[in-house]
Amino acid sequence: MRKEFLPFSRPSIDEADIAAVGEVLRSGWITTGPKNAEFEEKFCDYTGCDQAVALSSATAGMHLALKALGIGPGDEVITPSMTWVSTVNLIVLSGAKPVFVDVDRDTLMTTAELIQERLSERTRLIVPVHFAGAPVDMEPVRKIAAGRNLHIIEDAAHAVGTEYRGQKIGKNGPSIFSFHPIKNITSGEGGMFCSDDLDLVDRIRRLKFHGLGLDAYDRQTQGRSPQAQVLEPGFKYNLPDILAVLGMRQLARVKDFNARRTQLAMHYRERLAEMDEIRPLAIPSYPHKHSWHLFIIRLDAHPSKLSRNDFMEELKRRNIGTGLHFRAVHQQKYYRETMKAPPGGLPNTEWNSERICSLPLFPGMTHGDVDDVVDTIKEILIS
Numbered sequence: 001m002r003k004e005f006l007p008f009s010r011p012s013i014d015e016a017d018i019a020a021v022g023e024v025l026r027s028g029w030i031t032t033g034p035k036n037a038e039f040e041e042k043f044c045d046y047t048g049c050d051q052a053v054a055l056s057s058a059t060a061g062m063h064l065a066l067k068a069l070g071i072g073p074g075d076e077v078i079t080p081s082m083t084w085v086s087t088v089n090l091i092v093l094s095g096a097k098p099v100f101v102d103v104d105r106d107t108l109m110t111t112a113e114l115i116q117e118r119l120s121e122r123t124r125l126i127v128p129v130h131f132a133g134a135p136v137d138m139e140p141v142r143k144i145a146a147g148r149n150l151h152i153i154e155d156a157a158h159a160v161g162t163e164y165r166g167q168k169i170g171k172n173g174p175s176i177f178s179f180h181p182i183k184n185i186t187s188g189e190g191g192m193f194c195s196d197d198l199d200l201v202d203r204i205r206r207l208k209f210h211g212l213g214l215d216a217y218d219r220q221t222q223g224r225s226p227q228a229q230v231l232e233p234g235f236k237y238n239l240p241d242i243l244a245v246l247g248m249r250q251l252a253r254v255k256d257f258n259a260r261r262t263q264l265a266m267h268y269r270e271r272l273a274e275m276d277e278i279r280p281l282a283i284p285s286y287p288h289k290h291s292w293h294l295f296i297i298r299l300d301a302h303p304s305k306l307s308r309n310d311f312m313e314e315l316k317r318r319n320i321g322t323g324l325h326f327r328a329v330h331q332q333k334y335y336r337e338t339m340k341a342p343p344g345g346l347p348n349t350e351w352n353s354e355r356i357c358s359l360p361l362f363p364g365m366t367h368g369d370v371d372d373v374v375d376t377i378k379e380i381l382i383s
């Protein structure tokens with residue numbers, strides 16, 4: 001058994017990151033300012049998008065996007081139930097109706113065919129979720145949206161560095177990234193909204209800071225112009241420079257982080273290949289580059305032998321941490337009690353919700369750590 005606990009995720013922070021944050025703290029300007037502008041510029045360079053807006057979280061980004069698109073009562077938003085709860089919570093809080101769409105059983109991502117079944121006269125927005133580092137097959141989804149004049153907002157929380165058909169996620173339509181500590185890069189907390197729709201970006205910039213008309217950090221006055229006026233009521237979802245500088249430093253290393261994640265994921269796949277009871281997610285067949293945000297398996301042992309929850313508990317007892325991405329949103333207490341089950345149900349979402357488990361994966365891990373996880377899984381399943 002491992003002597004030291006192996007967490008399922010751990011951020012890669014180095015001394016230079018810490019020094020860069022220290023420098024901002026000493027600079028006299030710690031909230032949104034020059035480091036935000038630089039981070040946004042570098043994020044555009046990296047993804048190829050035109051405009052990027054740094055935010056306090058991806059959740060904040062989704063809130064702003066719903067507001068900016070005017071989604072509200074009477075509108076339907078199609079989103080998978082196999083996602084983090086934040087999007088669905090915000091759809092409900094906006095007064096609109098979330099319409100849950102099922103996912104492919106082996107990639108956990110929704111498809112154009114599944115979305116097609118959920119369209120109605122009231123549909124206004126589709127929120128595809130790129131999952132675990134792989135991209136949704138967006139081309140057919142974009143076709144559906146274009147044909148009906150629907151908006152798309154891509155949940156790219158798992159997709160920093162992910163490519164779809166030769167282009168980075170973020171390049172080809174409004175996307176929201178997360179820099180929460182478990183994501184591929186972190187700013188402590190934080191998010192980025194990317195788009196080349198200038199009107200939408202303007203609206204997001206305005207709404208992220210009280211609805212003030214003048215966003216630009218003014219280098220002369222070392223701050224926001226005191227003349228800025230409220231153009232509409234807005235929120236306060238800006239990212240402090242203390243965090244922006246950390247995100248920027250991490251972005252400079254994302255290529256190495258993701259390469260390391262890929263090596264570790266390939267080692268898992270090799271070592272797990274012979275085990276029938278452990279099914280890793282499938283890798284999509286369309287052209288893409290995976291960023292290996294998560295290494296997800298489905299435990300397909302007979303439930304009388306070992307439930308997923310017991311499996312996670314057994315790993316924990318043997319000093320190995322795991323994650324659960326995700327418990328289906330429609331099965332969470334509030335949504336179970338307030339929403340009718342969708343017609344035909346969400347069979348693939350439900351099948352996975354009971355069986356998925358995220359194994360440890362972060363750039364600081366070694367192949368030996370992966371071996372420890374696999375050996376421990378074998379020990380648990382054989383005993």
Ligand SMILES: *Cc1c(COP(=O)(O)O)cnc(C)c1O
Nearest residue numbers: 057058059084157178179180190
């Ligand atoms: C992490 C995550 C979010 C939310 O990101 P925050 O920055 O924590 O708000 C949204 N969607 C998915 C799929 C996520 O994994």
